[in-house]
Amino acid sequence: MKEKIHSFLETDILERYLLGDTSTEESLRAERYIAMYPEVHKTYVELQENLELYAKMHALKTPENLKGQILAKIRAEKRAGNKFFRLAIAASFIAFLFAGATYFFWNQNQDLQEKNSMVSNQIKDLRADMRVQLEDLRNQYIVLNNPNTRRLQVRGNQRAEELKAVAYVNPVKKLSYINVSNLPQLPEEQCYQMWAEVNGELVSLGIINEFDNAEQLLALPYADNAVSYITIEPKGGKMTPSVDKIVANIKY
Numbered sequence: 182m183k184e185k186i187h188s189f190l191e192t193d194i195l196e197r198y199l200l201g202d203t204s205t206e207e208s209l210r211a212e213r214y215i216a217m218y219p220e221v222h223k224t225y226v227e228l229q230e231n232l233e234l235y236a237k238m239h240a241l242k243t244p245e246n247l248k249g250q251i252l253a254k255i256r257a258e259k260r261a262g263n264k265f266f267r268l269a270i271a272a273s274f275i276a277f278l279f280a281g282a283t284y285f286f287w288n289q290n291q292d293l294q295e296k297n298s299m300v301s302n303q304i305k306d307l308r309a310d311m312r313v314q315l316e317d318l319r320n321q322y323i324v325l326n327n328p329n330t331r332r333l334q335v336r337g338n339q340r341a342e343e344l345k346a347v348a349y350v351n352p353v354k355k356l357s358y359i360n361v362s363n364l365p366q367l368p369e370e371q372c373y374q375m376w377a378e379v380n381g382e383l384v385s386l387g388i389i390n391e392f393d394n395a396e397q398l399l400a401l402p403y404a405d406n407a408v409s410y411i412t413i414e415p416k417g418g419k420m421t422p423s424v425d426k427i428v429a430n431i432k433y
Contacts, residue, residue, distance in 0.1 A: 183322070186214075186218050186221060187315060187318070187319050187322075189210075189214055189221065190220075190221065190224060190311075190315055191312060191316070191319075193308060194207050194210065194211050195211055195215075195221070195225055195228060196228060196304070196308050198211040198212075199228050199229060211225075231304075231307065320354075320356050320358075320400070321358060321398050323351065323354055323356060324349045324351050324354070324356050324358050324398075325349065327351055327353070327354065329351055329352065329353040329354070330349050330350065330351040331349070331350045331351075331352075331433070332347055332348070332349055333347065333349075333350065333431065333432075333433060334346075334347060335347065335348055335359070335429055335431050336429065337365070337411075337429045338427070338428055338429065340413065340426070340427075340428045341364070341365045341373075341411075341413070341428035341429065342365070343363055343364075343365040344364055344365060344411070344428060344429055345361075345362050345363040346359055346360060346361040346362060346363075346411075346429070346431070347360050347362065348409075348431050348433055349398075350403075350433040352405075355403045356400075356403055357400070357401040357402075357407070357433055358398040358399060358400055358401060359375075359398070359399050359401055359409070359431065360397065360398050361373075361389050361397075361411075364389065367413065369416065370415065370416050371413055371414065371415060371416060372388050372389075372413075372414055372415070372416050372417070372418060373388065373389040373411055373412070373413060373414075373428070374386075374387070374388050374389065374411070374412050374414045374418045374419065374422070375387055375388075375389050375399060375409065375410075375411055376409060376410045376411075376412065376422045377401055377402045377407065377408075377409045377410075378407060378408050378409065379402050383410070383421070383422050384402070385418065385419075385420070385422075386399060386400075386401070386409075387399070387418075388414075388417075388418045389411065401433075406432070407432075407433055408430060408431065408432050408433075409430075409433075410422065410427050410429065410430055410431070411427070411428050411429040411431075412424070412426050412427050412428065413426040413428060414426070
């Protein structure tokens with residue numbers, strides 16, 4: 182059932198349904214999933230709230246007292262000079278204000294179009310981020326629950342004896358993750374950094390102590406007989422590993 186829900190959330194039907202851009206069949210499917218599955222309903226509500234927030238952030242206000250200012254000016258002009266002159270001034274002023282208001286609203290419309298385009302791009306980026314996160318969650322679920330997954334206990338060497346981690350490797354799905362559950366404390370000017378061997382080169386996977394959640398799974402590039410390393414590096418990390426400061430090897 183979870184696979185079915187995740188498969189649905191990986192599509193963009195929910196976002197397009199919210200924007201009124203789905204076919205009749207897609208709309209019925211979206212409404213059915215929203216009604217039946219709390220996870221889908223929660224995602225739908227979050228999307229609604231995001232759109233409402235964008236709409237409130239970029240809503241345009243009508244200039245205050247514009248009508249009152251025009252009428253007040255006309256009345257003032259009507260009290261000065263002869264009737265024809267007064268009407269001529271009023272007509273000219275109205276024409277001037279009309280031209281100004283036209284330009285104002287045209288300019289505001291251009292600004293609104295730009296903001297709408299920006300919001301649309303932000304929604305696309307949000308949708309792309311959601312897809313990436315959902316894909317990563319799906320892969321984590323597979324790795325943690327698939328019977329073909331191998332669990333490898335990782336221990337630190339004498340430099341970091343208290344380091345503990347578990348690597349999860351699934352050769353069928355070609356997925357691998359690592360969960361670092363314990364890291365010995367380092368001086369403030371140092372950090373732990375993860376590396377993976379990719380095409381014969383060591384590539385940085387990030388600074389491990391930035392992942393504060395003990396349940397965090399860090400994706401590892403999958404390869405047959407692959408090797409990953411954890412090293413001690415200066416605070417902020419490095420572009421190349423300090424091979425003399427390796428504290429753990431992960432072979433999978």
